Amino acid sequence: LIEPGDEIIVPDPRYTSYDEAIALAGGRMILVPTRVEDDFALDPDEVARRITPRTKVLLLISPNNPTAGVTPPEWVRGLAALAVERDLIVIADEIYEKFIYDDALHVSVASLPGMAERTITLNGVSKTYAMTGWRIGYLAAPASFIRAATALKEMVNVQAPTVSQWAAAAALDGPQECVEEMRRIYDGRRRMMMAELDRMGIGYGRPRGGLYIWANVTSTGLTATQLSYHLLDEEDVLVLPGAGFGTGWDDWIRLTILQPESALREVATRMARVIERHRRAG
Ligand SMILES: Cc1ncc(COP(=O)(O)O)c(C=O)c1O
Incomplete structure:
Protein backbone atom coordinates (compact mmCIF):
# COMPACT_ATOMS: atom_id res chain seq x y z
CA LEU A 1 0.00 0.00 0.00
CA GLY A 174 -24.66 -19.81 12.76
CA PRO A 175 -27.55 -18.10 14.56
CA GLN A 176 -26.72 -14.48 15.37
CA GLU A 177 -29.09 -13.83 18.30
CA CYS A 178 -26.17 -14.25 20.71
CA VAL A 179 -24.54 -11.13 19.26
CA GLU A 180 -27.50 -8.87 20.11
CA GLU A 181 -27.78 -10.60 23.47
CA MET A 182 -24.14 -9.74 24.22
CA ARG A 183 -24.62 -6.19 22.95
CA ARG A 184 -27.43 -5.72 25.44
CA ILE A 185 -25.31 -7.14 28.24
CA TYR A 186 -22.37 -4.87 27.35
CA ASP A 187 -24.76 -1.93 27.19
CA GLY A 188 -26.01 -2.72 30.71
CA ARG A 189 -22.44 -2.88 32.02
CA ARG A 190 -21.56 0.33 30.19
CA ARG A 191 -24.48 2.20 31.76
CA MET A 192 -23.68 0.85 35.20
CA MET A 193 -20.03 1.85 34.93
CA MET A 194 -20.94 5.33 33.63
CA ALA A 195 -23.20 5.80 36.68
CA GLU A 196 -20.35 4.69 38.98
CA LEU A 197 -17.95 7.12 37.31
CA ASP A 198 -20.53 9.90 37.67
CA ARG A 199 -20.73 9.11 41.38
CA MET A 200 -16.93 9.36 41.65
CA GLY A 201 -16.88 12.67 39.76
CA ILE A 202 -14.81 11.14 36.94
CA GLY A 203 -15.52 12.41 33.42
CA TYR A 204 -15.45 10.24 30.32
CA GLY A 205 -16.02 10.33 26.60
CA ARG A 206 -19.58 9.26 25.81
CA PRO A 207 -19.02 5.61 24.87
CA ARG A 208 -20.92 5.15 21.61
CA GLY A 209 -19.65 1.71 20.65
CA GLY A 210 -17.20 -1.08 21.39
CA LEU A 211 -16.06 -2.49 24.69
CA TYR A 212 -14.35 0.38 26.51
CA ILE A 213 -14.86 3.52 28.52
CA TRP A 214 -12.24 6.24 28.10
CA ALA A 215 -12.28 8.16 31.36
CA ASN A 216 -10.62 11.43 32.36
CA VAL A 217 -9.10 11.16 35.83
CA THR A 218 -8.00 14.80 36.27
CA SER A 219 -10.45 15.25 39.16
CA THR A 220 -8.61 12.61 41.21
CA GLY A 221 -5.49 14.79 41.44
CA LEU A 222 -3.44 11.86 40.11
CA THR A 223 -2.06 11.21 36.66
CA ALA A 224 -3.52 8.23 34.85
CA THR A 225 -0.23 6.36 35.26
CA GLN A 226 -0.15 7.01 39.03
CA LEU A 227 -3.78 6.00 39.44
CA SER A 228 -3.28 2.85 37.36
CA TYR A 229 -0.31 1.75 39.49
CA HIS A 230 -2.20 2.48 42.73
CA LEU A 231 -5.19 0.48 41.49
CA LEU A 232 -2.99 -2.47 40.58
CA ASP A 233 -0.71 -2.41 43.64
CA GLU A 234 -3.32 -1.65 46.28
CA GLU A 235 -6.54 -3.15 44.93
CA ASP A 236 -5.62 -5.71 42.21
CA VAL A 237 -7.54 -3.72 39.59
CA LEU A 238 -6.07 -3.48 36.10
CA VAL A 239 -6.88 -0.45 33.97
CA LEU A 240 -4.69 0.88 31.16
CA PRO A 241 -3.22 4.38 31.46
CA GLY A 242 -3.73 6.67 28.47
CA ALA A 243 0.01 6.99 27.83
CA GLY A 244 -0.21 3.53 26.23
CA PHE A 245 -2.50 4.96 23.55
CA GLY A 246 -0.50 7.99 22.50
CA THR A 247 1.44 10.98 23.78
CA GLY A 248 -0.48 13.58 25.77
CA TRP A 249 -3.20 11.27 27.08
CA ASP A 250 -1.97 10.79 30.63
CA ASP A 251 -5.14 12.27 32.12
CA TRP A 252 -7.08 9.31 30.72
CA ILE A 253 -7.53 5.66 31.53
CA ARG A 254 -9.17 2.88 29.53
CA LEU A 255 -11.69 0.72 31.34
CA THR A 256 -13.17 -2.37 29.72
CA ILE A 257 -16.71 -3.69 30.14
CA LEU A 258 -15.65 -7.30 29.63
CA GLN A 259 -16.29 -8.40 33.22
CA PRO A 260 -19.76 -9.16 34.66
CA GLU A 261 -21.64 -6.34 36.39
CA SER A 262 -20.86 -7.70 39.86
CA ALA A 263 -17.11 -7.54 39.14
CA LEU A 264 -17.40 -4.06 37.62
CA ARG A 265 -19.26 -2.86 40.70
CA GLU A 266 -16.42 -4.18 42.82
CA VAL A 267 -13.94 -2.37 40.53
CA ALA A 268 -15.84 0.87 41.14
CA THR A 269 -15.78 0.35 44.92
CA ARG A 270 -12.04 -0.26 44.82
CA MET A 271 -11.45 2.74 42.55
CA ALA A 272 -13.37 4.99 44.91
CA ARG A 273 -11.29 3.64 47.82
CA VAL A 274 -7.98 4.33 46.04
CA ILE A 275 -9.05 7.83 45.01
CA GLU A 276 -10.19 8.69 48.56
CA ARG A 277 -7.01 7.25 50.12
CA HIS A 278 -4.76 9.35 47.91
CA ARG A 279 -6.92 12.44 48.25
CA ARG A 280 -6.54 12.24 52.01
CA ALA A 281 -2.79 11.62 51.69
CA GLY A 282 -2.66 14.79 49.56
C1 LIG B 1 -9.23 -1.54 16.89
C2 LIG B 1 -8.76 -2.96 16.94
N1 LIG B 1 -8.51 -3.59 15.79
C3 LIG B 1 -8.08 -4.86 15.78
C4 LIG B 1 -7.90 -5.56 16.94
C5 LIG B 1 -7.37 -6.96 16.82
O1 LIG B 1 -8.04 -7.92 17.47
P1 LIG B 1 -7.55 -9.44 17.30
O2 LIG B 1 -6.07 -9.42 17.20
O3 LIG B 1 -8.03 -10.11 18.53
O4 LIG B 1 -8.20 -9.93 16.06
C6 LIG B 1 -8.16 -4.94 18.17
C7 LIG B 1 -7.94 -5.66 19.45
O5 LIG B 1 -7.97 -5.15 20.52
C8 LIG B 1 -8.60 -3.60 18.16
O6 LIG B 1 -8.87 -2.95 19.30
Whole structure:
Protein backbone atom coordinates (compact mmCIF):
# COMPACT_ATOMS: atom_id res chain seq x y z
CA LEU A 1 0.00 0.00 0.00
CA ILE A 2 2.74 2.43 0.89
CA GLU A 3 6.33 3.14 -0.06
CA PRO A 4 8.87 4.33 2.52
CA GLY A 5 8.10 7.95 3.40
CA ASP A 6 4.44 7.76 2.42
CA GLU A 7 1.96 9.09 4.93
CA ILE A 8 -0.92 7.35 6.60
CA ILE A 9 -3.47 9.30 8.61
CA VAL A 10 -4.29 7.79 11.99
CA PRO A 11 -6.80 9.01 14.60
CA ASP A 12 -5.35 9.69 18.06
CA PRO A 13 -5.54 8.32 20.77
CA ARG A 14 -5.14 4.96 19.16
CA TYR A 15 -4.77 1.20 19.22
CA THR A 16 -0.99 1.27 18.82
CA SER A 17 -0.56 -2.05 17.00
CA TYR A 18 -0.95 0.03 13.84
CA ASP A 19 2.13 2.07 14.80
CA GLU A 20 4.28 -1.05 14.43
CA ALA A 21 2.74 -2.08 11.11
CA ILE A 22 3.20 1.41 9.69
CA ALA A 23 6.80 1.60 10.95
CA LEU A 24 7.53 -1.83 9.42
CA ALA A 25 6.36 -0.59 6.03
CA GLY A 26 8.50 2.57 6.37
CA GLY A 27 5.40 4.76 6.49
CA ARG A 28 4.97 8.04 8.32
CA MET A 29 2.09 8.14 10.74
CA ILE A 30 0.23 11.46 10.70
CA LEU A 31 -1.90 11.75 13.82
CA VAL A 32 -5.29 13.42 13.85
CA PRO A 33 -6.54 14.32 17.32
CA THR A 34 -10.05 13.16 18.21
CA ARG A 35 -11.89 15.12 20.88
CA VAL A 36 -14.20 14.49 23.79
CA GLU A 37 -16.58 17.20 22.45
CA ASP A 38 -17.05 15.07 19.31
CA ASP A 39 -17.43 11.86 21.32
CA PHE A 40 -14.06 10.97 19.77
CA ALA A 41 -15.42 10.64 16.23
CA LEU A 42 -13.01 11.32 13.34
CA ASP A 43 -13.66 14.82 11.96
CA PRO A 44 -13.21 15.03 8.14
CA ASP A 45 -12.10 18.69 8.44
CA GLU A 46 -9.26 17.68 10.77
CA VAL A 47 -8.27 14.95 8.31
CA ALA A 48 -8.45 17.29 5.29
CA ARG A 49 -6.00 19.69 6.98
CA ARG A 50 -3.39 16.96 7.23
CA ILE A 51 -3.50 15.54 3.70
CA THR A 52 -0.33 16.17 1.68
CA PRO A 53 0.90 14.87 -1.70
CA ARG A 54 2.53 11.98 0.25
CA THR A 55 -0.72 10.85 1.90
CA LYS A 56 -1.71 7.38 0.69
CA VAL A 57 -3.93 5.89 3.34
CA LEU A 58 -6.56 6.95 5.84
CA LEU A 59 -7.14 4.66 8.80
CA LEU A 60 -10.71 4.75 10.08
CA ILE A 61 -11.42 2.74 13.23
CA SER A 62 -15.07 2.91 14.23
CA PRO A 63 -16.09 2.05 16.90
CA ASN A 64 -12.67 2.85 18.25
CA ASN A 65 -10.28 1.54 20.87
CA PRO A 66 -9.60 3.07 23.43
CA THR A 67 -12.11 5.92 23.01
CA ALA A 68 -15.38 4.06 22.22
CA GLY A 69 -15.94 6.76 19.58
CA VAL A 70 -18.21 5.97 16.63
CA THR A 71 -17.78 8.17 13.58
CA PRO A 72 -21.32 9.20 12.54
CA PRO A 73 -22.65 8.54 9.01
CA GLU A 74 -22.34 12.18 7.82
CA TRP A 75 -18.69 12.28 8.84
CA VAL A 76 -18.05 8.85 7.26
CA ARG A 77 -19.53 10.28 4.05
CA GLY A 78 -17.24 13.32 4.41
CA LEU A 79 -14.22 11.06 4.83
CA ALA A 80 -15.26 8.99 1.79
CA ALA A 81 -15.59 12.15 -0.32
CA LEU A 82 -12.08 13.19 0.77
CA ALA A 83 -10.70 9.75 -0.12
CA VAL A 84 -12.19 9.95 -3.62
CA GLU A 85 -11.11 13.55 -4.15
CA ARG A 86 -7.54 13.01 -2.87
CA ASP A 87 -7.19 9.45 -4.21
CA LEU A 88 -6.63 7.79 -0.83
CA ILE A 89 -7.02 4.17 0.23
CA VAL A 90 -9.16 3.74 3.35
CA ILE A 91 -8.38 1.03 5.86
CA ALA A 92 -11.64 0.57 7.76
CA ASP A 93 -11.20 -1.37 11.00
CA GLU A 94 -14.75 -2.44 11.89
CA ILE A 95 -13.92 -5.09 14.45
CA TYR A 96 -16.31 -3.54 17.03
CA GLU A 97 -19.13 -2.89 14.53
CA LYS A 98 -21.72 -5.05 16.29
CA PHE A 99 -21.49 -3.17 19.57
CA ILE A 100 -23.23 0.15 19.01
CA TYR A 101 -25.15 1.98 21.77
CA ASP A 102 -27.87 4.58 22.21
CA ASP A 103 -28.70 6.35 18.95
CA ALA A 104 -25.26 5.92 17.36
CA LEU A 105 -25.15 4.48 13.84
CA HIS A 106 -22.42 2.49 12.18
CA VAL A 107 -21.82 2.83 8.44
CA SER A 108 -19.31 0.70 6.56
CA VAL A 109 -17.36 3.15 4.45
CA ALA A 110 -16.91 0.49 1.73
CA SER A 111 -20.69 0.51 1.19
CA LEU A 112 -20.66 4.14 0.00
CA PRO A 113 -20.53 4.97 -3.73
CA GLY A 114 -17.04 4.73 -5.22
CA MET A 115 -15.53 3.33 -2.02
CA ALA A 116 -15.47 -0.48 -2.46
CA GLU A 117 -12.57 -0.20 -4.91
CA ARG A 118 -10.48 1.88 -2.51
CA THR A 119 -11.35 0.38 0.88
CA ILE A 120 -9.82 -2.46 2.87
CA THR A 121 -12.32 -3.48 5.53
CA LEU A 122 -10.89 -5.34 8.50
CA ASN A 123 -12.85 -7.50 10.86
CA GLY A 124 -12.49 -10.59 13.05
CA VAL A 125 -14.27 -12.92 15.42
CA SER A 126 -12.43 -11.75 18.57
CA LYS A 127 -14.94 -9.13 19.60
CA THR A 128 -18.26 -10.08 17.99
CA TYR A 129 -18.13 -13.67 19.26
CA ALA A 130 -15.68 -13.22 22.15
CA MET A 131 -13.29 -15.58 20.33
CA THR A 132 -10.02 -13.71 20.97
CA GLY A 133 -7.99 -16.85 21.50
CA TRP A 134 -8.94 -18.41 18.17
CA ARG A 135 -6.91 -15.78 16.27
CA ILE A 136 -9.14 -15.33 13.24
CA GLY A 137 -9.39 -12.04 11.41
CA TYR A 138 -10.65 -11.40 7.92
CA LEU A 139 -10.73 -8.63 5.38
CA ALA A 140 -12.67 -7.48 2.35
CA ALA A 141 -10.81 -5.60 -0.37
CA PRO A 142 -10.33 -5.41 -4.14
CA ALA A 143 -9.07 -8.71 -5.63
CA SER A 144 -5.59 -7.36 -6.43
CA PHE A 145 -5.08 -6.44 -2.78
CA ILE A 146 -6.37 -9.80 -1.58
CA ARG A 147 -3.87 -11.59 -3.86
CA ALA A 148 -0.96 -9.56 -2.45
CA ALA A 149 -2.16 -9.99 1.14
CA THR A 150 -2.54 -13.75 0.65
CA ALA A 151 1.04 -14.05 -0.63
CA LEU A 152 2.32 -12.05 2.35
CA LYS A 153 0.25 -14.03 4.84
CA GLU A 154 1.60 -17.32 3.44
CA MET A 155 5.16 -16.06 3.88
CA VAL A 156 4.59 -14.81 7.44
CA ASN A 157 2.79 -17.71 9.13
CA VAL A 158 1.33 -19.93 6.37
CA GLN A 159 -2.28 -20.12 7.60
CA ALA A 160 -4.61 -19.62 10.50
CA PRO A 161 -5.19 -22.94 12.34
CA THR A 162 -7.76 -25.08 10.53
CA VAL A 163 -9.73 -25.73 13.71
CA SER A 164 -10.02 -21.98 14.28
CA GLN A 165 -11.17 -21.43 10.70
CA TRP A 166 -13.96 -23.98 11.16
CA ALA A 167 -14.94 -22.44 14.50
CA ALA A 168 -15.03 -18.95 12.98
CA ALA A 169 -17.10 -20.18 10.02
CA ALA A 170 -19.56 -21.76 12.48
CA ALA A 171 -19.79 -18.47 14.40
CA LEU A 172 -20.34 -16.40 11.25
CA ASP A 173 -22.79 -18.83 9.60
CA GLY A 174 -24.66 -19.81 12.76
CA PRO A 175 -27.55 -18.10 14.56
CA GLN A 176 -26.72 -14.48 15.37
CA GLU A 177 -29.09 -13.83 18.30
CA CYS A 178 -26.17 -14.25 20.71
CA VAL A 179 -24.54 -11.13 19.26
CA GLU A 180 -27.50 -8.87 20.11
CA GLU A 181 -27.78 -10.60 23.47
CA MET A 182 -24.14 -9.74 24.22
CA ARG A 183 -24.62 -6.19 22.95
CA ARG A 184 -27.43 -5.72 25.44
CA ILE A 185 -25.31 -7.14 28.24
CA TYR A 186 -22.37 -4.87 27.35
CA ASP A 187 -24.76 -1.93 27.19
CA GLY A 188 -26.01 -2.72 30.71
CA ARG A 189 -22.44 -2.88 32.02
CA ARG A 190 -21.56 0.33 30.19
CA ARG A 191 -24.48 2.20 31.76
CA MET A 192 -23.68 0.85 35.20
CA MET A 193 -20.03 1.85 34.93
CA MET A 194 -20.94 5.33 33.63
CA ALA A 195 -23.20 5.80 36.68
CA GLU A 196 -20.35 4.69 38.98
CA LEU A 197 -17.95 7.12 37.31
CA ASP A 198 -20.53 9.90 37.67
CA ARG A 199 -20.73 9.11 41.38
CA MET A 200 -16.93 9.36 41.65
CA GLY A 201 -16.88 12.67 39.76
CA ILE A 202 -14.81 11.14 36.94
CA GLY A 203 -15.52 12.41 33.42
CA TYR A 204 -15.45 10.24 30.32
CA GLY A 205 -16.02 10.33 26.60
CA ARG A 206 -19.58 9.26 25.81
CA PRO A 207 -19.02 5.61 24.87
CA ARG A 208 -20.92 5.15 21.61
CA GLY A 209 -19.65 1.71 20.65
CA GLY A 210 -17.20 -1.08 21.39
CA LEU A 211 -16.06 -2.49 24.69
CA TYR A 212 -14.35 0.38 26.51
CA ILE A 213 -14.86 3.52 28.52
CA TRP A 214 -12.24 6.24 28.10
CA ALA A 215 -12.28 8.16 31.36
CA ASN A 216 -10.62 11.43 32.36
CA VAL A 217 -9.10 11.16 35.83
CA THR A 218 -8.00 14.80 36.27
CA SER A 219 -10.45 15.25 39.16
CA THR A 220 -8.61 12.61 41.21
CA GLY A 221 -5.49 14.79 41.44
CA LEU A 222 -3.44 11.86 40.11
CA THR A 223 -2.06 11.21 36.66
CA ALA A 224 -3.52 8.23 34.85
CA THR A 225 -0.23 6.36 35.26
CA GLN A 226 -0.15 7.01 39.03
CA LEU A 227 -3.78 6.00 39.44
CA SER A 228 -3.28 2.85 37.36
CA TYR A 229 -0.31 1.75 39.49
CA HIS A 230 -2.20 2.48 42.73
CA LEU A 231 -5.19 0.48 41.49
CA LEU A 232 -2.99 -2.47 40.58
CA ASP A 233 -0.71 -2.41 43.64
CA GLU A 234 -3.32 -1.65 46.28
CA GLU A 235 -6.54 -3.15 44.93
CA ASP A 236 -5.62 -5.71 42.21
CA VAL A 237 -7.54 -3.72 39.59
CA LEU A 238 -6.07 -3.48 36.10
CA VAL A 239 -6.88 -0.45 33.97
CA LEU A 240 -4.69 0.88 31.16
CA PRO A 241 -3.22 4.38 31.46
CA GLY A 242 -3.73 6.67 28.47
CA ALA A 243 0.01 6.99 27.83
CA GLY A 244 -0.21 3.53 26.23
CA PHE A 245 -2.50 4.96 23.55
CA GLY A 246 -0.50 7.99 22.50
CA THR A 247 1.44 10.98 23.78
CA GLY A 248 -0.48 13.58 25.77
CA TRP A 249 -3.20 11.27 27.08
CA ASP A 250 -1.97 10.79 30.63
CA ASP A 251 -5.14 12.27 32.12
CA TRP A 252 -7.08 9.31 30.72
CA ILE A 253 -7.53 5.66 31.53
CA ARG A 254 -9.17 2.88 29.53
CA LEU A 255 -11.69 0.72 31.34
CA THR A 256 -13.17 -2.37 29.72
CA ILE A 257 -16.71 -3.69 30.14
CA LEU A 258 -15.65 -7.30 29.63
CA GLN A 259 -16.29 -8.40 33.22
CA PRO A 260 -19.76 -9.16 34.66
CA GLU A 261 -21.64 -6.34 36.39
CA SER A 262 -20.86 -7.70 39.86
CA ALA A 263 -17.11 -7.54 39.14
CA LEU A 264 -17.40 -4.06 37.62
CA ARG A 265 -19.26 -2.86 40.70
CA GLU A 266 -16.42 -4.18 42.82
CA VAL A 267 -13.94 -2.37 40.53
CA ALA A 268 -15.84 0.87 41.14
CA THR A 269 -15.78 0.35 44.92
CA ARG A 270 -12.04 -0.26 44.82
CA MET A 271 -11.45 2.74 42.55
CA ALA A 272 -13.37 4.99 44.91
CA ARG A 273 -11.29 3.64 47.82
CA VAL A 274 -7.98 4.33 46.04
CA ILE A 275 -9.05 7.83 45.01
CA GLU A 276 -10.19 8.69 48.56
CA ARG A 277 -7.01 7.25 50.12
CA HIS A 278 -4.76 9.35 47.91
CA ARG A 279 -6.92 12.44 48.25
CA ARG A 280 -6.54 12.24 52.01
CA ALA A 281 -2.79 11.62 51.69
CA GLY A 282 -2.66 14.79 49.56
C1 LIG B 1 -9.23 -1.54 16.89
C2 LIG B 1 -8.76 -2.96 16.94
N1 LIG B 1 -8.51 -3.59 15.79
C3 LIG B 1 -8.08 -4.86 15.78
C4 LIG B 1 -7.90 -5.56 16.94
C5 LIG B 1 -7.37 -6.96 16.82
O1 LIG B 1 -8.04 -7.92 17.47
P1 LIG B 1 -7.55 -9.44 17.30
O2 LIG B 1 -6.07 -9.42 17.20
O3 LIG B 1 -8.03 -10.11 18.53
O4 LIG B 1 -8.20 -9.93 16.06
C6 LIG B 1 -8.16 -4.94 18.17
C7 LIG B 1 -7.94 -5.66 19.45
O5 LIG B 1 -7.97 -5.15 20.52
C8 LIG B 1 -8.60 -3.60 18.16
O6 LIG B 1 -8.87 -2.95 19.30
